[in-house]
Amino acid sequence: MIVLFNKPYNVLTKFTDSEGRATLADYIDIPRVYAAGRLDMDSEGLLLLTDSGKLNHELTDPENKAYKTYVVQVDGVPTKSQLKQLEQGVALKDGITLPAKVKRIPYPKWLWDREKPIRVRKNQPTSFIQLKIKEGRNRQVRRMTAAVGIPTLRLIRTHIGNYHIADLKPGQYRVVK
Template sequence: MPKILLFNKPFDVLCQFTDELGRPTLADYIHQPEFYAAGRLDRDSEGLLLLTDNGRLQQQITDPKFKLAKTYLVQVEGEVDTLALKQLSQGVRLKDGLTLPAEAKRIEQPDWLWPRNPPIRERKTIPTSWLALTIREGKNRQVRRMTAAVGFPTLRLIRSQIGPFQLGALQPGESQMLTTNLLK
């Protein structure tokens, strides 16, 4: 049965195993030979990253035709309003086209959330709010571009779930090995 590694990618870590500039990479955390990332998270994003030792499973996780839902917890600048949530839920026009409809809801800041290092920028006169956003596609920096397009720039982005796989209690830099029958 294929193996999958759930990894909580810390902020400022690259989703690759080498870097010519010496920046932190997956190699600083993942010591499983023959495991490769199934998808990616930007350097300035945190949370769930899946790695696998099975090429077919890696393809299935990343291929848009399988439409594995990805859920993000997003801290944005400003108080998210009903109009913005409606726009996100209907799809947002970006430079590269209309996004698929997303599931969007306002949430309280998760009480289990670890502090980010370095902390996000805070402005005394501008509040922040949190939302849970679930998408079924993966355009480059899509969540950040979607929230900005509806008037609420992203300050912090944490992926909490990919398909049936959840971040759970994993802390930044921690991983958990599972076997899966997800292959189709």
């Protein structure tokens, strides 16, 4: 079984927390499912959970090389040069990333309001890009966009391989057999 979950902003990708923060247990009432991968607390969107250790391994194994697709709101308007840097791979402290697929996109009409709105500066526009990567390094997308000069303001994962968030609202999930 696979559970597709639209993880809201400010929710931990685990079922327990000693500090009383929001966790998966506040949204998912299915016993013995575990997250296949992670999304940072300040990231939103598609999270896959499963009750199968074998399936969990298949979903998270870098050898499977499934693309993860993100809609990223960035600070500023990316130049062609910045987009090309993302496409070619970005030098981070832990090495150069694999090439990404990236394109500018218009404001997503399906985008929901966030509990805590992003910061807005009157003299600095924001824009959206779609970024597809095969890796899953810690805070990778945020580090990549910052490295090329367009820091991430909001990060929403929409796809993992063939699985997609579809019409799930934040906090909703759907079970796929």
